[in-house]
Amino acid sequence: MNKTHSKLLKIVIFLFALNSLSLCLYFSSHHHNSNNKQEEYHSTLTSNDRSHTENNSNSNSNNVNLKAWPILPSYLPWTQNPNKVTVRSCEAYFGNGFSRRIDVLSSGGWFRCLYSETLRSSICEGGSVRMVPERIKMSRGGERIEEVIGRSEEEELPDFENGAFEILGSTARSKWLVDEGFLDAFVPDGNVMRHTMRGLIRSIRAVDNNSKEFHCDLWIEEPTLLVTRFEYANLFHTITDWYSAYVASRVTDLPYRPHLIFVDGHSRTPLEGTWKALFSSVRYAKDFSGSVCLRHAVLVPLGYETALFKGLTEKINCQGASAHDLWQNPDDQKTARLSEFGEMIRAAFDFPVSRHRAEKPFSGHNVLFVRREDYLAHPRHVGKVESRLSNEQEVFDSLQTWVSNHLECKVNLINGLFAHMSMKEQVRAVQDASVIIGAHGAGLTHIVSATPKTIILEIISSYFRRPHFQLIAEWKGLEYHAINLDGSYAHPSVVIDRFSRIMKSLGC
Numbered sequence: 001m002n003k004t005h006s007k008l009l010k011i012v013i014f015l016f017a018l019n020s021l022s023l024c025l026y027f028s029s030h031h032h033n034s035n036n037k038q039e040e041y042h043s044t045l046t047s048n049d050r051s052h053t054e055n056n057s058n059s060n061s062n063n064v065n066l067k068a069w070p071i072l073p074s075y076l077p078w079t080q081n082p083n084k085v086t087v088r089s090c091e092a093y094f095g096n097g098f099s100r101r102i103d104v105l106s107s108g109g110w111f112r113c114l115y116s117e118t119l120r121s122s123i124c125e126g127g128s129v130r131m132v133p134e135r136i137k138m139s140r141g142g143e144r145i146e147e148v149i150g151r152s153e154e155e156e157l158p159d160f161e162n163g164a165f166e167i168l169g170s171t172a173r174s175k176w177l178v179d180e181g182f183l184d185a186f187v188p189d190g191n192v193m194r195h196t197m198r199g200l201i202r203s204i205r206a207v208d209n210n211s212k213e214f215h216c217d218l219w220i221e222e223p224t225l226l227v228t229r230f231e232y233a234n235l236f237h238t239i240t241d242w243y244s245a246y247v248a249s250r251v252t253d254l255p256y257r258p259h260l261i262f263v264d265g266h267s268r269t270p271l272e273g274t275w276k277a278l279f280s281s282v283r284y285a286k287d288f289s290g291s292v293c294l295r296h297a298v299l300v301p302l303g304y305e306t307a308l309f310k311g312l313t314e315k316i317n318c319q320g321a322s323a324h325d326l327w328q329n330p331d332d333q334k335t336a337r338l339s340e341f342g343e344m345i346r347a348a349f350d351f352p353v354s355r356h357r358a359e360k361p362f363s364g365h366n367v368l369f370v371r372r373e374d375y376l377a378h379p380r381h382v383g384k385v386e387s388r389l390s391n392e393q394e395v396f397d398s399l400q401t402w403v404s405n406h407l408e409c410k411v412n413l414i415n416g417l418f419a420h421m422s423m424k425e426q427v428r429a430v431q432d433a434s435v436i437i438g439a440h441g442a443g444l445t446h447i448v449s450a451t452p453k454t455i456i457l458e459i460i461s462s463y464f465r466r467p468h469f470q471l472i473a474e475w476k477g478l479e480y481h482a483i484n485l486d487g488s489y490a491h492p493s494v495v496i497d498r499f500s501r502i503m504k505s506l507g508c
Contacts, residue, residue: 065280066258070347074343092116095247099114108170109127111169113125123252128294129204130165130291138156139151140265155265158196164200164203170206176205178201183202190304197302216293217290221295222295222296223252227245230303236468240306248299260283261282265286274348278348316471320334338476342449345448351431365503366433368433369413370418370439372441388440388461390488395495398492408508411503418446430447433454436450445468447476448472452477455478458481
C-alpha cells in the first residue's frame, strides 16, 4: 500500500512538473507571438515581390539595434492600395496616399518611388545604396552653435556632385538612376527654390553589380532614413520634418524604427533630442570618414511637402476624430493621423499613451502659458526673438492673479519657459495641460502632442496673423479660441475674460 502511494505521489509530482514546463513554454511563446502580431498591426503594408536584399534588411537578425514601434491608441493601418485612399482626402493629405509605385531599375537591384498625387511628392527607397560623403559639398554639421557663429546657410545646405550616391543595378536609360523628366514628374521643385532631396536623387549613379567601383568602407544593414532640412532650428518647420520622416517610415513598412542620417551640414540644436527619441539613431553624413553602403535607404520628402506646411496656402478641410470612430466609420473629411503622431512623440519620451490613460488624472487643471524667450537659434541668429506680445509679462501676471483668487478650483499656472527646458520637459508640460495659452509663435506647434480635450487659446498680433495653430487644433479635434489684437498689445482684461469663460466650461 505504501509502495502504491509512493508511486502515485511520484506520478503526481512528474505530471505537475511537466504541466509547469508546458505552461512556461506556452506563455513564453505567446509573449513572443503577441509582440510579432503588434508589429504586424503596425506594419500592415505588404509587398510580395521585394528582393532578397530588401528582405534581408527586414530580418530579425539585422534589427537588434533598432527600437520597436510603440503601441499607439490612435494608430490606424497604413496602406499602399490606391483603391482605398481617395485623392485629396484627409488620409491622402496626411501621408497615406503615396499609392503610385514607380520602379526604376531594370535589373540587378531595386529602387522605387511612391508618389502622392495629393501632396505632389514622392517617398523613394532602394537597396544597396552607397553614399560618398566627400562628394557632398557642405559643412560638417552637428557642431555646437557657438563654434560656428556667422557660418552662412549656403555652406550648410548640401551640394551633390555626380555620383555622391550610387546604387547597384542598371537602368534602361543611362548610367544615371533617373533623368530630369522623371524628377519633374515625381520629385517636382514645387515652390522650393533649392530642392535638396531632388538634388540627391539626381546625383545617384547606377553601378553594375560586378563593378569594383562599388567599394564600401561601412555597411549599415538596418533600414536608414536620409533627411535634408532647411529651417532646422524652428520648431514648426522641424515638426514638419519629424512628421515627414515618421510617414516615410510607415509608408515603406519598416517593422522597427529606422536609423537616420542628416544629409546636411547644420549645427546642433536642442530639437535634435526629439530626433534621437523618435528614431533608433541619428548621425550626420559627414560623421562618416569613408563610403557608407545602406542595405535599405529611404529618402524622406521635405517638410515643406507635408499637409502641416501646405495647409498654410491651400485649403485642407479636415477635422480631427478618434481612430476608433474612423475605424468603424471611415470618413474622407476626418483624420486621426496628427493624434497618432502626437502620441508617437510622447511615447518616444517614454510617456504613457495607453487608451486607458486618455483622460488626465485630475489633480487640478494645469494651464500652460507658452513664453517667447531670447535664445541662440542658429549660427546666423543674434540671440534675440521678435516679440509677438509686447506685454507678455503683464498678461502672465494677470493670469497668476486670477488663479490666486480662485482657490475653489485648483489651477496650476505653468510658466512655459521652453528655452530653459529640455524637449522631454516641454512635451511633459504640453501633455499635462488642460489649457494651453500663448502668443502666435513656433512654440505653440507643441500642441501636436496635446492630449484629447486640451483647450487652446492663441493670442494673435495683427502683424503675425497666420493659421498654423488653428489648423493643427482643427486637425487634432481640439477646442480652439483666438484673441486677435490690433497691434501686439493685449489688454489683460480681455485675456482674463476669455480665460475665465474657458475655465468655467471646465467646471471652475
